[in-house]
Amino acid sequence: xxxxxxxxxxxxxxxxxxxxxxxxxxxxxxxxxxxxxxxxxxxxxxxxxxxxxxxxxxxxxxxxxxxxxxxxxxxxxxxxxxxxxxxxxxxxxxxxxxxxxxxxxxxxxxxxxxxxx
Numbered sequence: 001x002x003x004x005x006x007x008x009x010x011x012x013x014x015x016x017x018x019x020x021x022x023x024x025x026x027x028x029x030x031x032x033x034x035x036x037x038x039x040x041x042x043x044x045x046x047x048x049x050x051x052x053x054x055x056x057x058x059x060x061x062x063x064x065x066x067x068x069x070x071x072x073x074x075x076x077x078x079x080x081x082x083x084x085x086x087x088x089x090x091x092x093x094x095x096x097x098x099x100x101x102x103x104x105x106x107x108x109x110x111x112x113x114x115x116x117x
Contacts, residue, residue, distance in 0.1 A: 001088045003041035006048060009092060010037050013099045014114050032110050036102040037095060038073075046083040048091075049073055050098040060094075 001009075010016055010029040016036075019028045029037040039048040049070050052060065057079050060067045066085025070078025083091055103111060 001046070001083050001091050003039075003046055005088075006039060006046065006083065006091075006095075007041060009095060010099075013096075016099070031099060031102055032106055032114070034102045034106065036098045045085075047071075047080055048083060048095070049078055049080050050094050051077055051101045052079050052094070052097065053077075053101065056097075 007018065007027065010027075011018060013031060013036075015031050017030050019030060020026060021028055025040050025042060027037075027039050027041050028035055029039075035051075037048055037050055039046070049072075054076050057069075057077070060079060061069065064086060066082040067079050069075035069080070071080045073080075079094075081091065081094060086094075103114060106114075
């Protein structure tokens with residue numbers, strides 16, 4: 001997956017936006033003001049921080065060398081994923097899971113506006 005593909009995939013979710021609150025190089029993807037992905041899209045290798053359920057986060061880290069505890073994030077809930085070390089389908093699944101976790105934590109009224117009760 002290329003940086004452009006990662007950006008397009010993240011922005012393809014309902015109400016997803018890209019912001020740059022930290023540096024111009026760090027893309028922060030949000031839904032309804034809540035972060036679901038962070039990436040320095042011009043970095044080599046390409047990495048992305050993604051939210052994950054704690055039990056699954058530990059299992060993924062054990063199964064894949066390309067998945068480690070989230071850099072500069074709450075390591076219980078976030079993983080850093082080296083994109084080139086995984087199949088594109090798994091990266092897309094992890095991004096979607098992160099988005100879904102964040103949406104699940106939104107107020108019911110916000111979820112309804114997203115058509116994701």
